[in-house]
Amino acid sequence: MKGRNIFYIYSITLVATIGGLLFGYDTAVISGAEKSLQAYLVNSLGLNSWVHGATTSSALIGCIIGGIISGIFASKFGRKKSLIIAAVLFFLSALGSSLPEFLFFTKGEPTMGVLYMFNFYRIVGGIGVGLASAICPMYIGEIAPADIRGKLVAWNQFAIIFGMLVVYFVNWGIARGQSIEWIDNIGWRYMFLSEAIPAGLFGLLLFLVPESPRYMALQGNKDKALQILTKINGLQKAKDIFNDIEETVEKSSAKLFAYGKVVIIIGILLSVFQQFVGINVALYYAPRIFESMGAAKDASMMQTVVMGLINVLFTILAIFTVDRWGRKPLLMVGSIGMAIGMFAIGGLAFFNVIGVSTLVFIIVYTASFMMSWGPICWVLISEIFPNKIRGRAVAIAVAAQWTANFLISSTYPAMMELSSAATYWFYGVMSVLSFIFVWRMVPETKGKTLEQIEKIWKK
Secondary structure (H helix, E strand, C coil): CCCCCCHHHHHHHHHHHHHHHHHHHHHHHHHHHHHHHHHHHHHHHCHHHHHHHHHCCCCHHHHHHHHHHHHHHHHCCCCCHHHHHHHHHHHHHHHHCCCCCCCCCCCCCHHHHHHHHHHHHHHHHHHHHHHHHHHHHHHHHHHHHHHHHHHHHHHHHHHHHHHHHHHHHHHHHHHCCCCCHHHHHHHHHHHHCHHHHHHHHHHHHHHHHHCCHHHHHHCCCCHHHHHHHHHHCCHHHHHHHHHHHHHHHHCCCCCCCCCHHHHHHHHHHHHHHEEEEEEEHHHHHHHHHHHHHHCCCHHHHHHHHHHHHHHHHHHHHHHHCHHHHHHHHHHHHHHHHHHHHHHHHHHHHHHHCCCCCHHHHHCCCCCCCCCCHHHHHHHHHHHCCCCHHHHHHHHHHHHHHHHHHHHHHHHHHHHHHCCCCHHHHHHHHHHHHHHHHHHHHCCCCCCCCCCHHHHHHHH
16 A cells, blocks of 8 residues: 555564564463473472462463553553563563572472462463553554554464464473473473573564554654654555544543443453363363373474464464454354364263374364464454553453463363363353354454444444
């Protein structure tokens, strides 16, 4: 489009999506370390599977906190400064999680105090994830031109999945050829420490990108907002967008329910269903699932890498179809695929069939999620809320998402002890309900500016 600075747009998006990469890296690093943590910090202290589940999922407590405060941070400090704060939290968490004995305890001697400190550092990282998960797509959505907004926000999901894939390779590389004893005592530390590298890079690069023009307009800095819009879109298009932004900033009420409760409910349910379909069970516990199928530890890590590659490929499919096919069709097709995958896995578990067929249906399930609910949920959350309430509304949706994530992930080990088949069937039922929800409640937003979407709720 004439006047549009594509290189500048993609450069800003690339920097912002490093936050997504760290989101994926931080949440998936536990997949390679969770069995070692069970041996080092849970079993050695005589603790049960509930403690193991809570330790594996402790970062999610931080994610909930980060999600809740993201609206306050985004509104008070701006999108850019909030992301810098998230980068600092990622960096501190990487260092602390790798050496939870720092200052207070003796390295190599597991105690309850070490367990508490490990969980504390994971929660710190989780707060960073919660901030990044809310603000990265919000920032990209506010920067991006309407006709490519879906694609650009979906790149954030690609970065999340790519971050998971990178850490699967890192974990596999650290564990490859090493003894179980070395991994359980030393290897898991390197897995967490490795996150410090992308965290530091993210923090430095953020100083090179601008603040969101819509945030600048909300703060009354209209000249700066127009300047940024002009650099992105060209002068004439920037003036048109700026006029629309001014209208929403000046006329909209600041109350959370100024546009009705439906838009808030849709945002919350998008978030909850994205987690209740069980995706993070497959991501966090992937090596354990493959080991239960008979794979050796390093082979299970490699199978996890293969699954990660498939996730990346299907996320790319969503990126190139979201602005062409629309949000709703992709979500509904994904729900059907996830239901098929989970019901099949549950059936195989019920009849105690373990083999290639299980792997096939895990791939069907995860591929269906990655081409639909993975990226599209974030696209919709970044765009459906009106300008004046976006920070707070996104915070509520993201906090709901991480709460649902924590509930699903922390209960998985105990649910599997009761019935593995019923566990997977539960996720299958959630997939069916997610289809009905999208069909009945979610509006199509393809090709609309954020201000045009806002008019849907005014009606």
